Amino acid sequence: MENRVEIIEDRKEFVCYNIKNKDMKLRCEENSASGAVSQRACVYCGARVVLNPITDAFHLIHGPIGCAAYTWDLRGSLTSGSELFRNSFSTDLSEMDVVFGGEKKLVGAIDEIVKEFHPKVIFVYATCIVGVIGDDVDSVCKMAEKKHSMRVIPVKSPGFSGNKSMGYRAACDAIMKLIGEKKKVEKIHGINYLGDFNLAGEVWVVTGYLKKIGIDVVANITGDGRYDDIIKAPQAKLNIVQCAGSMGYMAKQMEESYGIPFIKTSFVGIEDSENSLIQIAGLMGNEETVKKAEELIKFEKQKIKNDMNYYRSRLYGKKAAIYVGGGYKAISLIRQFRDLGIETVMVGTQTGKPEDYEVLKQITKEGTVILDDANPSELEKFMVEKGADILVGGVKERPLAYKLGVAFCDHNHERKHILAGFEGAVNFAKEIDLTINSPVWNYI
Numbered sequence: 001m002e003n004r005v006e007i008i009e010d011r012k013e014f015v016c017y018n019i020k021n022k023d024m025k026l027r028c029e030e031n032s033a034s035g036a037v038s039q040r041a042c043v044y045c046g047a048r049v050v051l052n053p054i055t056d057a058f059h060l061i062h063g064p065i066g067c068a069a070y071t072w073d074l075r076g077s078l079t080s081g082s083e084l085f086r087n088s089f090s091t092d093l094s095e096m097d098v099v100f101g102g103e104k105k106l107v108g109a110i111d112e113i114v115k116e117f118h119p120k121v122i123f124v125y126a127t128c129i130v131g132v133i134g135d136d137v138d139s140v141c142k143m144a145e146k147k148h149s150m151r152v153i154p155v156k157s158p159g160f161s162g163n164k165s166m167g168y169r170a171a172c173d174a175i176m177k178l179i180g181e182k183k184k185v186e187k188i189h190g191i192n193y194l195g196d197f198n199l200a201g202e203v204w205v206v207t208g209y210l211k212k213i214g215i216d217v218v219a220n221i222t223g224d225g226r227y228d229d230i231i232k233a234p235q236a237k238l239n240i241v242q243c244a245g246s247m248g249y250m251a252k253q254m255e256e257s258y259g260i261p262f263i264k265t266s267f268v269g270i271e272d273s274e275n276s277l278i279q280i281a282g283l284m285g286n287e288e289t290v291k292k293a294e295e296l297i298k299f300e301k302q303k304i305k306n307d308m309n310y311y312r313s314r315l316y317g318k319k320a321a322i323y324v325g326g327g328y329k330a331i332s333l334i335r336q337f338r339d340l341g342i343e344t345v346m347v348g349t350q351t352g353k354p355e356d357y358e359v360l361k362q363i364t365k366e367g368t369v370i371l372d373d374a375n376p377s378e379l380e381k382f383m384v385e386k387g388a389d390i391l392v393g394g395v396k397e398r399p400l401a402y403k404l405g406v407a408f409c410d411h412n413h414e415r416k417h418i419l420a421g422f423e424g425a426v427n428f429a430k431e432i433d434l435t436i437n438s439p440v441w442n443y444i
Contacts, residue, residue, distance in 0.1 A: 005381040008036055015378065018361050018368040026357050028372040031163055037375045039323070039396055040350045042159030044127050046167020049413065050246050051123055051155065051174060052085055053077040053197045053222045054230070058119035061090045062106050062137060063127030068092075075413045076199040080224055084119065093129055103135050110144045110152060120227040121151040123174060131158025151227075153177055164325075165245070165351045172250035175221065175230065182257045183234045190216035191284060192236040192260070194251055195243030196267075198223025199413060202420040206242075206267050209277060209421065213292040215284050221247070234258040238284055240265045240276075245326030245351045266328055267420040269336030269428075270301065270308075300422035308339075311429035316341030318436055321388035323348045323374060323397055324411060327356025333392060333411070334363050340429055345386035348374045376400050390436050405444040407435035 007015060010033040016026050032038035041049075044067060052059060052075060061068040068090035079085065091109050093102045106124070113122060122144075126137045137154045144152040155174045157167050191210070196203050203223040210217060218236040219229040233254070239262035241251045251262035263283065265276035274297050281293035320337045324330050327349050334344045347360055348371035360370055369382045376397075383391060383406060391401040394412030401408035409431050411419060417431075418424045 005377050007378060007381070008033060010034075011036055011375075011378070014373060015369070015371045018364050018366055018370055020361075020366050024357065024361050024370070026354075026370060026372060028352055028354060028357060029165070030373075032373055036373075037377070038373055039375060039394075040164045040373060041167075042128075042164065043162050043167040043170065044125060044157040044159045046164035046246075047125060047155050047157040047171040047174070048167070049075075049164075049197070050168055050171035050222060053079075054121075054123075054225045054227070055079040055085045056082040056120055056226050057085060058113055058117060058122045059085065059088060059125070060109060060113065060122055061088060061125045061127060062102065062109075062135065063090065063093055063125070063129050065090050065092045067125075067127045075197070076416050077197050077223060077413075078201045078204075079198075080204075081226060084117070089113070098129060098133055101133060101135060102130065103140055106135065106137070106140050107144070110140070110148075114148045114150070119150075121153060121178060123153050123155050125155045125157050127157065128159045131161060151178060163351075168246040168351075169249050172247065172253065175250060176253055176257070178227075179231055179233055185234050185258075187237050188216075188218065188235045189284070190218040190236050191238045191240055191280070192219045192221055192233050192254075193217050193223075194221045194239055194241045194262070195247035196220070196223045196420075197243075197413065200416055200418045202267070202418055202424065205418060205421040205423060209273075209296060210280065212296055213277070213281055213285070213289055215280065215289070221250070234260070236260055238262070238280075240280060242266065242328070243326055244328050245349075245353070264328065266332045268329060268332035268424070270304075270339060270422060270425045271335045272332045273297075273421050273425070274301075304422055304426050307426045308429060311426075311433050312339075312341050314433050314437060315429070318342045318389040319345045319387055321346040321379070321383050321386065321391045321406075323350075323371075323379060323391065323393040325350045325394070327352035327360070329411065331356065331359050331363065334360070336425065336428065339425075340432065342390075342432075344368060345388055346371070346379075346382045348372065348379075380404060390432060405441065407432075407438065407441070409435060 013027040068088035091105045141152040141154045153174045157170045219233040244264050254260045266272040277293045281289045320342050346369040390407040392409045395414050419428045
């Protein structure tokens, strides 16, 4: 089938083929090209992605009801405590509020929340409408803190003010404001786990590994996170960052403000899970801790050995296309596919950084398509051109894959099953096998 799709002129520098002996200058970290139908979400959504898993926080969206509906219980983040975070609450701004302002409505909403729910912290999200009409959300939150003697944190997230990465940064600023100014505290032998949002309970898998090798977690930021733990975060000796795209900015802030060093880790796939555990054990423990980590890895790999060999035999030689949010996940997925005998022929991210794309170039083969902030037209073009057997992405990419007769795996925030750690590696391989080798493709 001839592929006649053309790349928009303004997008050409955001797409390239991997050429090993040539410097790759891929444009990234910019706002989406107008008219390109970007797959990115808005600033508000980025902020909500990071903050929503704080389980005992109250999330109040100051804006029209549609913004609240957009993120209502769409994510697979699980909780071991409060269920309050699962709901979205809105000031439900209407046309009259746009004309006369919504500050009084916001004040009334906060008063009602305190009376009915008594949360420890309220996050107030400023949406596009609020950015346009100019409600002073900062002042309302300050007055509410004094009035109710509790934390009320503004999240400056009008959707038009940038891209999804700006929303991540707005959320990190809100968390730093929650924790407070520079603190000199007595350190305890523990870590903070940043950038894992406990999809399907993955935080519990990773913290379970760490507990087995003798390393405690001070705060999960933000998967299954709690107010009381998060404000103790400055006591940790090390920050480990799972999703650097969303929480790398905060890790740097915490290093500057609280003197906590950080490392980037990944528990996506066997190879990265193994490397991360050894690295953490080496930094936080002694020879005994490293030995425990090695024994744990050996045990977990042996436990899944037969299953993984079975799926490798069924998947060897297939071709994969990847389009995910951050660079860290794309890098891990390429390694995970390689372990299964699958070649990655196309890889892209929504919020990747120059250093991410440099790594992607190094670990993919010559001719692999690499793209930043792709749109459906580009994804279609290169999936067809490269003969991809499967697309790994988020919920927005699913219909595209199926329309092209290509298998699909959801690796985004809507999923309900674990894909992290050694257990997750088996689940991932099983899902890839089920979709690639489904009998339905025989009828297309």
